[in-house]
Amino acid sequence: MFNKKPNRLRKAYAIRRLIHFVYVLPGVAILLLFFVTPLAHTLKNSFHPFSRTRGVDASVLILDHYIKMLTDPYYLNILIRTLRISLIVTLICVVVGYAIGYYLANSSRRVQSIFILTYLTPWFVSIIVKAFGWTLLLAPHGYANKIILWTGIVKSPLPLMWSELGIVIGLVHGFLIFAILAIFTCLVGQDPALRSAAANLGASEWQTFRKVTLPLSLPGVLVGSVIVFTLSMSAFVTPTVLGGRRFPMMSNLAYNQSVVMLNWPLGGAIAIVLMLLTVAVVLGYQRLIVMGKWKVVFQ
Amino acid sequence: MKAASVQRALGVFNMLVVLFIAAPLLFVVAVAFTPTERLALPPGGQLSLRWFEALIHNQGFVKAFIRSCYLAVSAASISTTIGVLGAFGIVRHKFKYRNILETLFISPLTIPAAVLGLALLQFFLFLGWYDRFVSMLAAHVVVTIPYVIRVVGGSLQGVDEQYELAAQNLGATWFQVLSRVTVPLIRTAILAGFLFAFLISFDNVTVSMFVAGMNTETLPIRMFNHVQDINDPLIAAVSTALILLAVGAVVVFEQLLGLQKLFRPTE
Numbered sequence: 001m002f003n004k005k006p007n008r009l010r011k012a013y014a015i016r017r018l019i020h021f022v023y024v025l026p027g028v029a030i031l032l033l034f035f036v037t038p039l040a041h042t043l044k045n046s047f048h049p050f051s052r053t054r055g056v057d058a059s060v061l062i063l064d065h066y067i068k069m070l071t072d073p074y075y076l077n078i079l080i081r082t083l084r085i086s087l088i089v090t091l092i093c094v095v096v097g098y099a100i101g102y103y104l105a106n107s108s109r110r111v112q113s114i115f116i117l118t119y120l121t122p123w124f125v126s127i128i129v130k131a132f133g134w135t136l137l138l139a140p141h142g143y144a145n146k147i148i149l150w151t152g153i154v155k156s157p158l159p160l161m162w163s164e165l166g167i168v169i170g171l172v173h174g175f176l177i178f179a180i181l182a183i184f185t186c187l188v189g190q191d192p193a194l195r196s197a198a199a200n201l202g203a204s205e206w207q208t209f210r211k212v213t214l215p216l217s218l219p220g221v222l223v224g225s226v227i228v229f230t231l232s233m234s235a236f237v238t239p240t241v242l243g244g245r246r247f248p249m250m251s252n253l254a255y256n257q258s259v260v261m262l263n264w265p266l267g268g269a270i271a272i273v274l275m276l277l278t279v280a281v282v283l284g285y286q287r288l289i290v291m292g293k294w295k296v297v298f299q
Numbered sequence: 300m301k302a303a304s305v306q307r308a309l310g311v312f313n314m315l316v317v318l319f320i321a322a323p324l325l326f327v328v329a330v331a332f333t334p335t336e337r338l339a340l341p342p343g344g345q346l347s348l349r350w351f352e353a354l355i356h357n358q359g360f361v362k363a364f365i366r367s368c369y370l371a372v373s374a375a376s377i378s379t380t381i382g383v384l385g386a387f388g389i390v391r392h393k394f395k396y397r398n399i400l401e402t403l404f405i406s407p408l409t410i411p412a413a414v415l416g417l418a419l420l421q422f423f424l425f426l427g428w429y430d431r432f433v434s435m436l437a438a439h440v441v442v443t444i445p446y447v448i449r450v451v452g453g454s455l456q457g458v459d460e461q462y463e464l465a466a467q468n469l470g471a472t473w474f475q476v477l478s479r480v481t482v483p484l485i486r487t488a489i490l491a492g493f494l495f496a497f498l499i500s501f502d503n504v505t506v507s508m509f510v511a512g513m514n515t516e517t518l519p520i521r522m523f524n525h526v527q528d529i530n531d532p533l534i535a536a537v538s539t540a541l542i543l544l545a546v547g548a549v550v551v552f553e554q555l556l557g558l559q560k561l562f563r564p565t566e
Contacts, residue, residue: 012464012467012468015473016391016467016473017392019473020387020388020391020392021388021392022388023384023385023387023388024384024385024388024389024392024400026380026381026384026385027381027382027384027385027404027444028385028400028403030381030437030440030441030444031403031404031407031441031444033437034419034422034437034438034440034441035403035406035407035415035441036403037422038415038418038419038421038422039410039414039415039418041418041421041422041425042414042417042418042421042422045421096316099309099312099313100309100312100313100316102309103306103309103310103312103313104313106302106306107306115313115317117549117553118317118320118321119317119320120549121545121546121549122320122321122324122545124498124502124544124545124546124548124549125324125502125541125542125545126501126502126504126519126522126538126541126545127502127504128504128519128522128523128526128538129324129327129522129538129541129542130323130324131526132323132327132522132526132534132535132538133322133323133324133326133327133538134323135526136323136326136327136330136338137322137323137326143326143340173319173320173323176316176320205301205302205305230409230411233411234410234411234412234413234414234505236412236413236504236505236508237504237505237523241526241527250411250413251411251412251413251505254413254414254417255413255417255508255509258417258420258421259417259420259509264421267417268417268418268421271411271413271414271417271418272414274411274413274414275410275411275414278409278410278411279409279410282409
């Protein structure tokens with residue numbers, strides 16, 4: 001049927017296709033020049049040796065920086081800390097986000113809009129403002145510690161800031177909204193008839209939740225956790241301000257090695273490892289959608 | 300437990316989480332009105348605007364603010380133009396390599412900001428473009444394009460292609476189709492995409508931290524450096540201004556798009 005299209009129409013379609021192709025070109029050009037090329041350049045540089053006196057030697061290719069990154073306890077520690085913090089933050093965000101998402105999905109539309117907007121507003125606030133706000137609360141003489149000391153539970157200020165705890169608090173604050181939104185959209189889209197059907201068939205409320213609502217909301221949980229995890233992995237400002245010098249994460253390490261120490265190859269290698277980890281998580285999640293035991297849920 | 304009591308308990312929990320989310324921002328605003336020299340709550344409820352006054356007279360912050368505005372407007376204009384065209388091409392066309400294109404356009408959002416910043420800085424040093432406005436501009440365009448693609452592409456999917464085909468059939472040129480049919484149909488989304496790009500660029504810290512030098516210091520970087528060095532309520536005053544900007548942005552987006560509609564499946 002399609003090849004019987006009148007000639008004129010076929011020509012019009014061909015022109016349209018050409019125009020659409022032209023439309024994409026400026027974006028492709030900019031991204032090739034200022035996104036793909038810089039990344040390729042960094043990747044290439046990460047295989048070159050570096051010495052303090054002679055700088056980067058572009059004539060030799062080595063794997064030393066990657067080996068150092070993955071065997072030297074100092075670097076390995078930072079990698080493990082980054083993974084640990086990201087996992088903890090993801091776990092907290094998903095559990096808290098589920099509770100909030102569940103509450104909002106079962107609330108009136110008015111309550112839903114009020115709180116979605118409330119949770120969204122801090123997302124539009126610069127991360128530096130949020131981090132600064134937390135220093136007011138978490139510093140040794142900050143307001144959180146004042147309240148804790150006043151209650152008399154502890155005698156000396158808690159290390160809320162310049163610790164991993166401070167980083168976790170800051171990151172949960174920043175990324176909770178993504179878990180809430182992902183889980184809320186998933187829950188609110190469920191057909192209420194499913195729950196009534198389960199109840200009609202004699203399921204208790206807890207059984208209905210466990211056997212119907214929860215499995216059906218897993219896509220939301222997964223999307224939310226992937227977003228929170230990858231964002232936490234790449235956190236930079238929050239660990240700098242709330243973690244201080246003693247608790248760097250991968251992004252801080254990449255910054256210190258390249259911008260401060262000027263060791264571009266090693267800084268690049270750290271960045272590449274971080275990028276590969278993040279991309280692996282995203283791809284793994286896409287895999288999980290396509291196959292695996294949750295396949296049914298995602299269809 | 301009955302569903303109603305679960306819901307009530309979750310309601311209380313929700314208020315506690317709201318408190319957790321709002322607390323640091325409320326403290327920032329309160330501290331900004333302190334009459335004292337130190338970062339502290341206004342003692343005895345005495346409010347003062349002295350730190351806002353100090354802010355207006357602080358050359359460093361004013362310069363950084365103007366530079367940030369200039370940069371964000373330029374970056375948002377470029378990425379909106381490129382993004383609208385790109386979204387149009389990706390959504391309307393069934394290329395063989397459409398998926399690859401889509402991934403390319405979105406990927407600056409997926410890779411860690413520090414990785415992008417590091418790669419760009421290294422690349423700009425290599426080109427001899429360090430500490431130039433144009434390098435900051437290029438970086439911010441790359442960072443903001445995915446947001447424009449998302450917002451405009453999403454809206455474009457909801458517009459029937461038949462309108463464009465009809466116009467073309469009636470003899471409109473490709474430019475007329477774009478300017479008289481498609482763009483008016485997705486006007487709101489384009490405006491929202493521009494505002495989104497503006498805010499993302501204006502607030503960007505990580506990529507800018509890598510790429511910016513002395514002459515290209517933006518407002519967030521100025522704040523970052525200030526927070527690291529000096530502890531005075533000046534930073535709280537800037538932050539309060541930025542929080543107001545964020546609240547304004549949410550109101551505008553809500554009017555333009557209906558923010559919650561974005562996150563609710565269509566009924």
